[in-house]
Amino acid sequence: MTSPSDQDESQPEIADGAANGHIQAGLYYGQGIPYLPIEGYPGKLIAIEGTDGVGRSTQIQLLREWLEIKGYGVVETGWTRSPLMQPTIEIAKSSNTLNKLTFVLLYATDFADRLEKEIIPALKAGFIVLSDRYIFTALARAGVRGVDRQWLRNLYGFAIAPHMVFYLKIDVDKLIGRVLESRGMDFWESGMDLKTGDDIYESFRTYQQRLLREYGSMADEFHFRVLDARRRVDKIQEELRKQVGAFLEPVEKAEKPAEPVTLVR
């Protein structure tokens, strides 16, 4: 409403302290990958963040459907899905020999693989990349485990700052209900490796509480758009579509009724 759309994309970076100076959507957070310049790629990166069981995948499915009907090409990516690292991460998890540093680095390797082979090519080709979790999950988990925060931020300096980061926010009590209703508490999601106690329920509670605090502390630093995940699925989806729509088609939205969508790039 105030300024034209194109500027809007490069402006949401308000002064921020902890990260490497300014964050520019669509560009690397830090030094990046020198041999892969990404400026000017037409695609958009949208990350959906939130702890386990908060309903991310459901929201992503619905969002994808909506975007595709509108004619956007959509690519989905997740956390820990690269063919290179999947077997290793599974072995490491099951053998319980992982210390926090190797844990962090394995996930960073996995992410680098997906970034270079899925995300960057998709952005180059003009897709909307929906990321089910992004580096913030890694930062939160490692932060809870006491890994140096500045080191972590430098490590992920090769990541691309998403155009939008949605954070599905929930409280522990609500989360516990949902997790128990669906698939139950598992070892890692309960932070049992932190050895706060033998009781999985108590451990889950403590761990998830700390995780939520970590996510919360990153909200300003990384410009999260916070969505109340305690609401009904369709309410959350409505809000998501409203914000994504406004980002993708700021002009059309103001002038025309949202119907026939033409992609002009």
Next chain:
Amino acid sequence: MLNNLTNPHEYPGKLFVVEGIDGSGKTTQLGLLAKWLSASGQRVFVTEWNSSALVKAATKTGKKKNALTPMTFSLLHATDFADRLLYKIIPPLKAGMIVLADRYAYTAFARDATRGVDRQWVRELYSFAVRPDLSLYFRVPIDVSLDRLMARRVKLKFYEAGMDLGWSTNPVDSFRLFQGKVLDEYDRLVDEYGLEVVNAVGSITDQQRVVRSLVSKHLDTKHLEITDDEPV
């Protein structure tokens, strides 16, 4: 940024590392050093670059399929290093032992930068590493190292020859180009991290004498013999 790699460690043990390109003779020298130290009653543990069981699987798949990018290559090696540091290197240092590392973080600094990864990023990545008490850099011209590798009929390895960068389809040419740049990176590191340069062109015995003399400065030398004669 953590400053472990730039500040002296406080463990009772000692960490000595050897660095250099393939064919520089560093592994031979490390072996002789280990022999000497053990024979003089020291407890020694030797660890090699990229050897942790955890990461081997991924490195192998990655290498086999030629699927590693400079970034994943770099991160995998850092993962391997972190695993070995915490399970293999720090415990013996705490126990007052001597740890000998065949390649250390400097290998990553030299190779990854050559592959186009950001120099500062790799340095910060490894900032959790323990600073060695002594880092020996075996400096050798490319031709000498190539001659040594060829004489042993070693097949030049894909990544060691930098074939992944596509600079040349001929392994020897690629090795020459890639390792030439790696040498330049090592040269930067000499001052930056205080590497001790050993002229790796001389005879094995002469080099070993230099190595032992440098190492003995960091040890309680009463019972160490620096000559090549039988130790006590």
